[in-house]
Amino acid sequence: MGYLSCSAESAISTCDPCLWELNKKRNKTTKPNAIxxxxxxxxxxxxxxxxxxxxxxxxxxxxxxxxxxxxxxxxxxxxxxxxxxxxxxxxxxxxxxxxxxxxxxxxxxxxxxxxxxxxxxxxxYMPNGSLHDLLHSNPKPPGWTKRVRFALQVAKAVHALHSSNPQIIHRDIKSSNVLVDGNWNARLGDFGLALRGCVEDVRIKCTPPAGTLGYLDPGYLAPEDLSTKSDVFSFGILLLEILSGRHAIDVHYSPPSVVDWALPAIKSGDFTELCDYRIGLPEDPEVIRRLAVLAGKCVSSTAENRPEMGEVVESLGGVSRRIKKRRVRKQANKSIYGHEVFDASNEMGKAKTSCSHLGQSKISLTRNRKVFSSFDGFVDGHASVSDADRVGRSRSVGSFSEIKLDSNQVEVSKKGSGSLTKMPGLTRLSKSRSMGVLQTTRLVHYNDKGLVFQLARD
The missing domain is CATH 3.30.200.20 (Phosphorylase Kinase; domain 1)
Structure with missing residues (x-):
């Protein structure tokens, strides 16, 4: 009696050769190391x-x-x-x-x-701890660039699980299960609750719902409710946590659930309320809007309205690219203006006014370093200063070709004039680190010989 036998490859190739090639590629990328x-x-x-x-x-x-x-x-x-x-x-x-x-x-x-x-x-081994610790215990919490990168990396990991054959549902996505490696890349860990197989599998149908309070999909009430959208909901909570710096459940807030707190703000378009106050708003307001809208979609109460993880990866990729472009533009601006000479020309020359008392911090002017430009405003022919004793920035103030500093005097030559003005009693000048503006105890005025800094008498 004859019988028919075939290898797995030939059987799959007969049915669908494209699927076999796809499986071979997938096996190459996800092939496990020897355990x-x-x-x-x-x-x-x-x-x-x-x-x-x-x-x-x-x-x-x-x-x-x-x-x-x-x-x-x-x-x-x-x-x-x-x-x-x-x-x-x-x-x-x-x-x-x-x-x-x-x-x-x-x-x-x-x-x-x-x-x-x-x-x-x-x-x-992950030497940089968990994302939970970085967000909630670190005295210097990560900035927006790192947060978006972490979110994108976790989204890619979850997408890889959902795309595997058979697919894997993690069931316990949360910040404490996201660990950070030596290169500051986020890795998804702890697969104790994960399930592998199609939703129709007997094991999944017999496994009771499980997860972590605060991250658990509210629609996952019975074994048959489980789907990849349950992971999407948990990821949405994680994204809100990354966005706001709040715990998924925090009894110090009302409401304590981060999703109940965030959804009204997302629906009303008040996205700035969601930002972690410790790091402030991102430079690009579109970043916070996109993250908030995406998180809102992920935590939709209806599973069908939640995006697939592939869509989440695509959205976060767009946000990441936007941040990178802004950083490149910012670095380009620094390279252009970083060596710009301090310019103090026509406006100051024409004004010839005296500036009011500027506070009691030291000032430093260094050559080829942009420090300040013009005053905030003028009142009765004098420069007005705010309570913070600050001087605003402008590029139209002119330039100094030379500035010399020592403990006894400062020499300032106006560009093109060739003349020097010497002033005794001045010590050191420094730039305010907090606001990038000038603060000083000296009276400042402009005369025919140049810009004069004179020691204020107490």
């Missing part, structure tokens, strides 16, 4: 017996320790399951991560078994 099984004793030794000195933090189902293996050549993080854990989260994480490898994930390196056959997970 190692470490002796438990090796991990115990590498963590100094899981001592507090090696402790990195608490995970969702245990503690995490830093370990140095292979004679110092390999630095890893070891996730040790809690003694009271009765779940199989570590088994699930090993199963998920052994099937996929991506630069946007905290990838699996190996595992070990203790004397009770509990598995310890060995993953890549």
């Amino acid at each position: 190692r099984e470490f002796p438990y004793s090796a991990l115990e030794s590498a963590t100094n017996g899981f001592s507090p000195r090696s402790f990195l933090g608490k995970g969702s189902h245990g503690s995490v320790y830093k370990a140095i293996l292979d004679d110092g050549k390999l630095i890893v993080a070891v996730k040790k399951t809690s003694k009271v854990s009765t779940t199989n989260l570590e088994e699930n994480e090993i199963e998920i991560l052994s099937k996929i490898h991506n630069p946007g994930l905290v990838n699996l390196i190996g595992y070990a078994k203790d004397s009770k056959f509990r598995k310890l997970i060995v993953v890549e």
